[in-house]
Every structure is written in C-alpha cells, then in structure tokens.
Amino acid sequence: MRNTNLTPTQLKWIWNIWHDSVGPKVKVPFFKMVDLMNVAARRNGYRDAGEVWREELEIQNLEETVERLYSEIEPLYKYLHAVVRHKLHKKYGSDQIDLKGPIPTHLLGNMWGQDWSSLMNILNVDNIKDELNDKIKSRNATMEQMVLEAEDFYVSMGFPKMTEKFWKYSVFEKKGNVTFCHGTAANLFSDGDFRMHVCGEPNLYGFYVIHHEMGHIEYYMAYEKQPPMFQDGTNTAFHESIGDAIMHGVMTPQHLQRLSLLDDEKLFNNDTELYLILLQALEKIPEMPFALLIDKYRWKAFRNEIPFQQANKIYWDMNKRYRGVVPPEKRDERFFDIGAKFHVPDGTPYIRYFLSGILQMDIFKSLCSYTLLGRNPINKLENRFLPLQRCDIYGSKRAGEQLRRVLSLGSSIHWSTALELITDHRQLTTQPFLEYYQPVFKWLEEYIQQHNVHIGW
Numbered sequence: 001m002r003n004t005n006l007t008p009t010q011l012k013w014i015w016n017i018w019h020d021s022v023g024p025k026v027k028v029p030f031f032k033m034v035d036l037m038n039v040a041a042r043r044n045g046y047r048d049a050g051e052v053w054r055e056e057l058e059i060q061n062l063e064e065t066v067e068r069l070y071s072e073i074e075p076l077y078k079y080l081h082a083v084v085r086h087k088l089h090k091k092y093g094s095d096q097i098d099l100k101g102p103i104p105t106h107l108l109g110n111m112w113g114q115d116w117s118s119l120m121n122i123l124n125v126d127n128i129k130d131e132l133n134d135k136i137k138s139r140n141a142t143m144e145q146m147v148l149e150a151e152d153f154y155v156s157m158g159f160p161k162m163t164e165k166f167w168k169y170s171v172f173e174k175k176g177n178v179t180f181c182h183g184t185a186a187n188l189f190s191d192g193d194f195r196m197h198v199c200g201e202p203n204l205y206g207f208y209v210i211h212h213e214m215g216h217i218e219y220y221m222a223y224e225k226q227p228p229m230f231q232d233g234t235n236t237a238f239h240e241s242i243g244d245a246i247m248h249g250v251m252t253p254q255h256l257q258r259l260s261l262l263d264d265e266k267l268f269n270n271d272t273e274l275y276l277i278l279l280q281a282l283e284k285i286p287e288m289p290f291a292l293l294i295d296k297y298r299w300k301a302f303r304n305e306i307p308f309q310q311a312n313k314i315y316w317d318m319n320k321r322y323r324g325v326v327p328p329e330k331r332d333e334r335f336f337d338i339g340a341k342f343h344v345p346d347g348t349p350y351i352r353y354f355l356s357g358i359l360q361m362d363i364f365k366s367l368c369s370y371t372l373l374g375r376n377p378i379n380k381l382e383n384r385f386l387p388l389q390r391c392d393i394y395g396s397k398r399a400g401e402q403l404r405r406v407l408s409l410g411s412s413i414h415w416s417t418a419l420e421l422i423t424d425h426r427q428l429t430t431q432p433f434l435e436y437y438q439p440v441f442k443w444l445e446e447y448i449q450q451h452n453v454h455i456g457w
C-alpha cells in the first residue's frame, strides 16, 4: 500500500484482501473478550474493563483530557488533511477524491491510513524519505550494524550499552519461518536479559523501529535496580515516548549528516530542514486521531455502547468524524474493520500512543534545553536560540543524565513527577508538539491560501 504508483483499483484490492480476511474472524471473539473482561473488571470493583485500561495511565479524567489535547492538535491535522486531499485530487481526479469530502483510506499509503509518509512523493517537494531510504540501502549495512548505530546514539548521551544477552538472544531480521513480526522489546527480568525482536529491513522505518525498541530497553535497564514492584515504566505512555524522543534527535540534519545519510551541502539547507519535519509530520500527525479513535471505540465497547449489529457502522462513523476518512466502498456488518488492526485482536490498549505523541515532543524539547546550544543563545544580542527542529541532542551527557535519572526511578514515582523532573511542569502540554511542527503548519497554511483549498470534510 506504500507504493503510490499502484492504481486506486489495485490499492483497493489490497485493502480489501486484508480487511476482508482478518476483520470478520475477529468480530465474535472481540465481543466475547469484551464480556469476559468486563466480568473480571466488575468482580474487582470497576465499572467496566475500559476503566481498568484507563486507570493504568493514572491521568485524571483521561477521556476528557485526551479530547481537550486533541482539540489543540486538530487544526494542524485538518490543514494536513486538506493539503493531502488536494494533492490526491491532482493525482487521481474527481472520480476518486471529493475536494470537500473525506479521503478514501486506501489512498493514504498505509493499510490503516495512520502513517501518510508514503505520500511524500505526491507533495511536490524533494522526497527526503526516498533519499534517506536509498542512502541506507546503498550502505549495505546489516541490521546488526544499524542496531549498533542506534546504540551509539544512546551511549553518546551516557546511557549504557546493550547487554551480552541482548546481542545473544535478540532477533533483528526475519529469518526462516518467523510468524511473529510485531516489533517488541522484551524484559526477561533476569540479570541483563533484555531482547529486541524486530523483523527489520534496512530502511528508514527499520531504523526508527530499532531506536523505538531500544528506548524501551534503556528504560528496562535504568530501573533494573529498583525493587521488583517498581521495575516498570511510570506508565505505558511514558515507556512508549522515550525511543521516539530520541528519534527526533536522530532526524536532525546534523545527525543524519553524521551518519552519512545526508550530503554535506544539505546540512544547512532550509528546504531539507523543512522536508525532514514534513516527513515526520506525515508519520506522526495522522497517528493522533487514529490512536484516539481506536481506544475511544473500545471504551465504548466496554460500556456496551457498541451494538454487535452496528459495530462496523459505528467504527466508520467515528472514522469520518475524527479522521475525515472513509472506506474504499460501503462496508456492512459482515465486516469488522477495526479488527484488522493488530492491537485489537491482541487486546493491547492504544491511547498510550496518542499520549506518547505529546510526551515525546515535551521530553525532546527539555532534553534540548540541556544541550550546549539549547542552554546558550546562538545570537546573544538578539537572545535567539537554535530552533527546536535543529536541536542536536547527540553526545549531550547532561541531557542523557537528566533523562536517565528519571527513568531509573521506574514506577516508584507518578508520571507527573517524572515529567516534572524532566521538564519542570506536571501537566501534559501540546505546546512542544505544535512548536516542533510550526514550520509545517506555516507551509500548509501558505499552500491552502495559494490554492484556495477547502478545510474540513
């Protein structure tokens, strides 16, 4: 689905094959699971299992909080949606795209339409994603070498190296008859036994997954000395955000040049800088309403607000409302399209990824404030600092120490205390998220004005 050279018919075929074969099989077991989990939850004094899921995050009024946070991000999503729709219209025409309506999800370059980075090549900008992928491939590096590069980033900030058992037992690429390919970082709770299990490929996505999973492992290692009951993240959203905060440091022109993935002449090129942020915007911003939706749907299911006979209709109604996307064709109740997302049959909550989207930017911004150029203005007279998008945390022991100190406390502290120790504030804020993507917002705004693009659906 990432291949935008395919025709809409071919993309629809692929989308249908996956959703038709996976979703329906999940529907009955999903509702059975909801009932059983609710029985267990109620026996333990909860209203339903959704309440159990939300409790783990320890965020008061989580449902209202995430809605409020999303309302702050939504204008940015709507701008991105509007420009992408306009570009898709140019590519596919009015047959496929209604310039004022929702976007058919199979045209978004990802099976679930949650990551739009494959659409970089329809935006009429230098395709930095293809460039980076080509560079990564041309190096002929093994997955193990890429893991070493990720390790080097963490070590440069003073984090410990991966353990002997990590190198002995981890799986980095698909070998033989491997059927489980979902990226995982495992803590075996046994004397340095931390493992990474990914079916990585030498491309940008593989590089991201390695950094993400290594963030989990550095967290495991940091709290290994805590008593067993505190050997956990302060909450799952925090756990998810560490590797991604580091990855924002990897995606700077400076670090990509350090890895020989960016040519020297592009190091101070403003366009390259913008496209790197645009690429991350395409990956991360559509994920926000998607993550919100996946759990809002399941919280409703746990409250028995999703009748079996309307399960798919409600899913697509919510998709239209929150994401402005529709299925390639009408889907009836024979299908259960939410079931075609791994985390649904796997029974894994998803709102942590929404919260991680916000937390990772907050953590990244404060790590930046500990770096040399984050502490000192680049222009003293004007008191001008390096913009957040250019912040280079590689090699900053001070930033690393600040983060490690908090990670080493594991779940012995509340997440808001952990956040305060890193950022000096206890509340979730979208400010760093919006600051980071500000150049993209401006770029989208200009495009919208120039082409008189309709916003919303």
Ligand SMILES: [Zn+2]
Binding pocket: 212, 213, 216, 239, 240
């Ligand atoms: Zn993760």
